Structure formats: structure tokens, C-alpha cells
Amino acid sequence: MSLLSVENLHLQFDTDEGRITAVEDVSFELNEGEVLGLVGESGSGKSVTAKSLMQLNPSNAVYGPESGIHLELDSGIVEVLSLKKSQELEIVRGGAISMIFQEPMASFAPAITIGNQMVEQLLIHTSLSKKEAAELSVEMLERVGINEPAKRFFQYAFELSGGMRQRAMIAMALSTRPKVLIADEPTTALDVTIQAQVLELMKDLVKEFGMAILFITHDLGVIAQVADRVSVMYLGKIVESGPVREVLHSPVHPYTKGLLNALPKLDALDEPLTPVPGDIPSPLERPPGCVFHTRCPEVIADRCNASIPARADVGHGHAASCFAIKDMEEAA
Amino acid sequence: MSILTLVIVSFIVFSMMELVPGNCAERYIAFKNTQGQNITVEDIRAEERRLGLDKPYLIRAFSWMGDVFFKGEFGDSCILRLNINHLLSDKVWISLGISLAALFFSYLVAIPIGIYSAVSRNPIANNSVRFISYLGLALPSFLLALMIMLTTTVLFGESMSGLFSKEYRDAAWSYAKFMDFMSRAWLPVFILGWAATAFALQTVRALMLDEIGKLYVTAASARGISGRKLLWRYPAKHSLGPVINSLGFDLNRIFNDLPVVALIMTLTEMGALLIDALAFSNDQQLAGAILVVLTATIVFINFVTDIILALMDPRVRQGLMG
Secondary structure, eight states, rough: SSSSSEEEEHHHHTTTTTTEEEEEEEEEEOOOOOOOEEEETSSSSSHHHHHHHTSSSOTTTEEOOEEEEEEETTTTEEEGGGGGSHHHHTIIIIEEEEEEOHHHHEEETTTHHHHHHHHHHHHHHHHOOOOHHHHHHHHHHTTTSSSSSHHTSOOOGGOOOHHHHHHHHHHHHHOOOOOOEESSSSTTTTHHHHHHHHHHHHHHHHHHHEEEEEEEESSSHHHHHSSEEEEEEHHHHHHHHEHHHHHHHHSSSSSHHHHHHOOOOOOTTTTTTOSSSSSOOOOGGGGSSTTTTEEEEOTTTTTTTTTTTOOOSSSSSSSEEEEHHHHHHHHH | OOHHHHHHHHHHHHHHHHHHOOOOOHHHHHHHEEETTTOOHHHHHHOOOHHTTTSHHHHHHHHHHHHHIIIOOOOOTTTTOOOHHHHHHHHHHHHHHHHHHHHHHHHHHHHHHHHHHHOEEEEEEEHHHHHHHHHHHHHOHHOOOHHHHHHHHHHHOOOOSSSSSSTTTTTOOOHHHHHHHHHHHHHHHHHHHHHHHHHHHHHHHHHHHHHHHHHHHHHHHHTTTHHHHHHHHIIHHHHHHHHTTHHHHHHHHHHHHHHHHHHHHHOOHHHHHIIIIIIIIIHHHHHHHHHHHHHHHHHHHHHHHHHHHHOOOOHHHHHHHH
């Protein structure tokens, strides 16, 4: 069994307009030392999926009865969704799982020093004394490449640069030695050069700490750099998944193809961009059948809008959910 | 900065006192005239010389401001011919005491309830908080004062008006008089605090809701911080900044309400005196003195809240220190 496994995750939100489906039948596994990329446009449900792993979704979130999230630790298997009390939740909140967010500035409390926030977390999750926790925090700040770590420890987030803040965030997230790190668009708010540095750092740390990363982004370029495997999400469903090279070089789902085509090509700058046509439908008007059929260039009439395509394996651990693939196979 | 504000305000106050047609001497003499005395122009000039009113405007302005700032001396009232400091002394403290108590009361209630109602998902508690606070915002304080007085008079046959019982009214301050004062003062404090509470409650609630939605709170709970610690150390601490910032403003609002309530409840306090001096007796010296005292209080409170803010929030601290 793998370190983290998500099975049939269904997630809906109770709102004034009714129940909105955010995640539908999502399953994936994450192994030790592996980086899994979760790609999709905004609103595709990737952040919500990640937050489910820590039960961080707001209280109007309703998990489907068949949803299961299992975490295999040395101490046994943890059923994440059945954790209720805040003390139990500490295991997945900052203990075995840590999370870093898109906006490093906004994810530090503005009026509490970075050191205090790091120590506070360590006191919850470890048996260290305050002094030891402070020493470890400075050590971690140094490890992620922050200069003058002892000084930064006493500083506030607004006194650091963007890249430094995200490094500090990573230091804080890793200080409790989590098994899984969730990185929710960790480099989106950074300059490209800083972005490359932070990605390098994260790759190094995966090796050093032997943990797994769930890397969420809309940027396929970033995925190509860091991920081992990738899952592409659209409207709360995983439409295609597989090893990163397989998926990016030979995508089979029309949505993945569309995403890759939408990227500007450096060797043909004069070519017009080809965006995925149409907009993401409103969550209130979830399309029946295949959720992508309203925008799909390869849509099959009377089929895609009527039934949901099953997951089909195309080899090398590469799978996608699309009727068009099956037709290709049947034709072959 | 605060001191500069005070100087400017006092200069403006003095200028406004001057802009009113007629000076102190003329007004006093005119007042005497209505009492049946025959007054000549010579009398007026003599009175002006006695009061130093023949000197140029700027010199008088600075000598008045000098007296106010260095000696705390406001001179004599135009009409009442009494020393203003003497006239105001008790009233200043009573007014400030009532206003500050109302302010304290309103925040004491508003901060915890506002935070609770922002966090709580209990619809009954939430809606009743909303109902009461809208009632507080919509109900003018003088109406509330009238209603309470009517109720107490009908129910207990005794009016709750006034700040002192008869036997203490002119007595010197003592423990007994103080207790008597406290036993009656809670009512105006409550009435004034009511509207302020409603207002502060809405502010605290809105700020808190705003802060709770912020990423750093999610990030903190993603680190395993939960319960009261999560609430107070994170969003509450950060949402109180603007609340503290508005203290001076709130005090001003309470003070504006005070004269109306005071009039109904026949309280002897400074606001009522100000209206009297401005609207009826045209006593500019007295009105000016009250305005300066009021401004000084608000400026002082703003100064104090700035310091509290700087202690609480490192961003403000950096802004102040450069």
C-alpha cells in the first residue's frame, strides 16, 4: 500500500443556491519520495482535493459516503476523513502532512514573528522544549537557504522578500518532518528566476527528507520540472493521469491536449495561440455525462452527454477517461 | 503631531470666538442692558480696556492660547462672570467619566460578542445579536432615555433623572457622594453605551469575518493550531487594530449624544453647558474653553490608541519609526 491513497473522493458544498459538486470520484495514490502533480484550471477542484487531506475545507463541505483517504504511517493507518477532534486532526495538520500556499505573504500571520509561528507549530507536534524548537527553527531557515537565519527568526513576514518568505514557509512546513507535503501553487506568486530556485530547493528536500509531495499548479511547465507523475483535473474529476513524460508527450484526453496546445511555443512565436475553447461551466450547471463534452473538440454526439466514460488504461501506467480513446482502440 | 493639532484647533476655536459679531464687553453690557441698566458707549470702552480687548487680534489669540496651554487657564466667562476653570471643573470630569465609561462598556460588550457572532454558526444567537445591534443603531439615544425614564417612573414611582441624590447635590466629593454618583450614573452610561455598542459590534463582527477568511488563518490551522488559540492569536489579534483606531472617533460620537441625553435626564455636565453657551447665552469664552477641552481629550485618546497600535502591530511600529 502506498503512503497516501485517496479513493472515490466525492465532495460537495452546501450553499444557498444548493449543493455544488466540487470533487467527483477522485482517486490517486502517492508513494514515498514521489512528486505527484495535480494540474487544472482554477475551479477544477485541485485545491479543494488537497485541502480534504487535512480536512481544511469550510464546514459546509460534505464528503460522499464512499470517500476514503488513508495515510499509512509507522504507527498504523490513519483514516483522515474520520478524524473529528482537533487533537486527532493534528496528525494530518502539520504533523504527517504539511501544506504550503500560493501567497507566502498572506500565509504568515502579519503581526507574529516568523520564529514564533515556527516554534508554536513545533510545540504542538513535537516534544521539544521552547529553546530546542527555536534552535531547530533557525536550523531549518538556514537549510532552505535563508541568509542570517538567526535574525530572520525575529522578523515579520513583511520584512522579507517574496522568495525568502516562500523559503521560510517551506522551512516551517518541513520542520515537523512531515511524510507528505502539499504544495498549492507554491511558485505562482514568485518571479520566474526565484521560482526556479524554489523548485530546485523542493526537489532537493524531497530526496533529503524522503517525503512525498502533492504539487498543485496550473502551470504545465512547472509540472514538467518537478513531478514524477501527473493527474489532470477538470471540473472536479481526474480526466487523465500517468507518468509525467507519458502524459505531456503523448496526451490522450482532449482536455490535456488542449492545455498543451494552449502553451505558447518558443520555436514558433508567430503562430496564433490555440486556447481551449469556451469557459469552465458554472458549478451550478454541471454538464451531464462527460464533464468536458461542452468544450470538447472530439465530442461524440449522443454519447458524451449521456454517460460517463470509464477510466481506460493506455499502457505505462497512463490512463484517461474518454470515449474517444476507446473508439481509437476499437478501431485499431 | 498631536500637539500641533491641538495648537491649530485652539487657534481656530479662538478665531471663531472672534468672528461672532460683538465682543465680550459689548455682550456683557448688552446683557446688563436687558437687566434694566443704562449703559453708554464709554462704559463699553472701559470694559474693553479692562478685559484687554483693545489689543490686536493676534496678540490676544496668543495670550489666550498661552494661558490655556501653559497655565491651563481659560479666563472668565463673558456672561456669567465666573472663572471658567471653576465652572467646568466637576463637569469636565463627569462628562469625560460618563463618556469614557460608556465607551469602555460598549467595547467590553462589543468585542467578545462581535468575535463570537463572527465565528458562531448558531443562527438564533447570530440573528438576535443582529437584531439587537440594529435596534441600537436605529433607536435614537434620547428616545431610549425617555423610554427608560418613563418606565422607571411608572414602575418605581421615582424618577431616575439627575446624577446625584438631593442630599449630595452640593456636597463636596466624598466616598458616599461617589457611590451615590455611581448608583445613578450607570443609566446614562448604559443609554450612551447602547448605541456605541451596537456600532462597535457591527465593526468588530465585520472585521473579524474579514480576518477569518484570510489565508494565514487557514495556514495556521493547517499547522495544527486550533480552538481558542487559533481564534485569539490569529484573526482576533489582527482584527482589533482598526477597532482600537476608532476609539477616539467613538468617544466623539458618544460625546455628541451626551447633551441630548443629559437634557432629558437633567444631568449637569459639560455638553449641555456647551449648547447653552453656544446657542442661548452666546458665551464665546465658555464655549471655546469647552471645545478645547474636548479636542484635547480626543487628541489625547488618539495618541494613546496610536501607541497601543504600535505595540500590537509591527507594521504600524515600522511605519512610525521609519
